[in-house]
Amino acid sequence: MATIKKVYSDSDIQVLQGLDAVRKRPGMYIGSTDDRGLHHLIWEIVDNGIDEVLAEEANHIKVTIHKDNSVEVSDNGRGIPIGIHKTGHPTPEVVFGTLHAGGKFDATGGYKVSGGLHGVGSSVVNALSSWVILDIQRDGKKYVQTFENGGKVVKKPKITPAPNKKRGTTVHFKPDPSVFSTTIIDYKACEERLKESAYLIKGLKIELLDERTGKSDTFQFNNGIVEFVENKTKNKSTFGEPIYFEGISQDIKVEVALQYSENYYGEELISFVNNILTKDGGTHETGFKSGITKSFNDYARLKGILKDKDDNLDGTDIREGLTAILNIRIPENLLQFEGQTKNKLGTTEAKNAVEQIVTEKLGFYLAEKGEIANNLLEMMIKASRARDAARKAREEARKIKKTVSKKTNLAGKLAPPQSRNPQKNELYIVEGDSAGGSAKLGRDRTFQAILPLRGKVLNSERTKTEDLLKNEEILSMIYSIGAGFGPDFNINKSNYKKIIIMTDADNDGAHIQILLLTFFFRYMQELIDAGYVYIASPPLYKVTTKNSISYAWTDEELRELTTQAKNASIQRFKGLGEMNSDQLWDTTMNPETRTLIQVKIDNFVEADKKVAILMGDDVVPRREWIEHNVSFENEDTFTLEDVGVIEYE
């Protein structure tokens, strides 16, 4: 050791002093020493390469995970300067040996990923690595410097003529197992992070290679965040092409890609500042939101879509169905992060800069693409109405909690089960009083409840919520299930795990099924999503012979039964009421022998559309759809398969 110090004393001492602090308290510098902290080292190094890309001096980054879980990162940039720094040490040694060295030798300013509040510097990586091999090629020279055991310089750099004309920086490091609780590199984590970086810089090519497995990926997106948005919306039914614009204001570069989807009620805004994800938003997101709200409202007023008497559309209406990527670059001296985890941008200038660019560019876009703009506004106005309706429904729901009392409708109507076990209990909703009577007698009263329905069930698609809530059949269902309805529906409060619709096997019965399903679909959708809703299937025929009784559900089953047995008498059930309670139990209610059809929604968007068309009050699309899809004489009759909301178990 002494001889080494003699050769390299000054820098050696300085390096050790600086980096010792990092080894003593790694958490202070990289957050934690678990797998997150471990991967933080990779991002730190990669960010330096990305800075070179932002400086427009590199366009290629390669990351290799070696078999020993060491990581090698290289770029094709200018190469870290290799001359002597004003401190008297070679610049690479300063970069890797001094905390926050970044800014010190790079006074060029500009937009940087590393060295901001998030960047901890390559020196931290060095301090927490068993070894680092730095390989720089520039000015026709190849410069190799190794660091060992937490950043110690034990050898002079090796400088040789470059073997080829390529320029660039390569950093190969091995995270120190005595620092980290795990040193296994996660491919998936690398893949996600590097792909994100590639999206954010158009054309940048990032290669990832895992030598442990041979797996590799290349990320390169010539359309940048437009492709990012397309990737985010690929499973949604999108509404038009992505909208892209960019601009610069007060030295802040702003880039936005956004796309709307139909039948998607959420919003997803993903924002970045200097390629760092701002999970908690901040001033730039505020500017973005006020910018799009203003653009759409201004346009709607200009075109008379919103009249003087109308309120402005609010931000939530305008963002319904929106997927957006906001990517901004701020000069280092303006960067300011906030919050516990520093994931929120605080820079005040960013709000105005983003708002100004969004308002201007989106304003242009809307003016230019009038038809798209009008369609989007139509969607937003619908969203706004739906929100009003939902608010009303919520108010109604609160009201009925007070007005529906057990005594009023339910006495004598619902036959509840004896046990109170929502996980096991079943509710049979039964068409007609007489079938209801048989079901009450035939059921297993320990866990089966019977709710007979008297009149026709209202069509929830064509009835205002407030009228629906005056209807006794609807109220008794809401009350029996006991989990509320509409926006306040809470499946965890459901009294039953199975809700079984039991109707006659005829057209009327099918119609009642549809009406009930429409109600569940619109007001208790979670019940369907969770697979709680079933349809009972009573048999169509009873075949009696001298020593047996059997049932048939289809004509084919009937043929089989009658060819087997001689002198069979066949009874066709016209309705549930024709079965006595034992028969009803045997064929339709006994869990051992019954067949239930579970109601499922394969495709919410399709089901939603079909319910709206088939059950809604717009006659024309309804008739058109039926003419194209259903061949029934009676317009009011469809099978459940026609509506497309069920699938057989």
Ligand code: TSJ
């Ligand atoms: F590749 C990498 F990601 F591993 C990596 C690349 C890691 C680190 C620590 C640094 C770099 C890096 C640094 N690539 N390119 C540079 N460029 C400079 O440091 C550089 C070169 C020339 C000039 C100049 O003004 O001439 C300025 C700088 C900052």
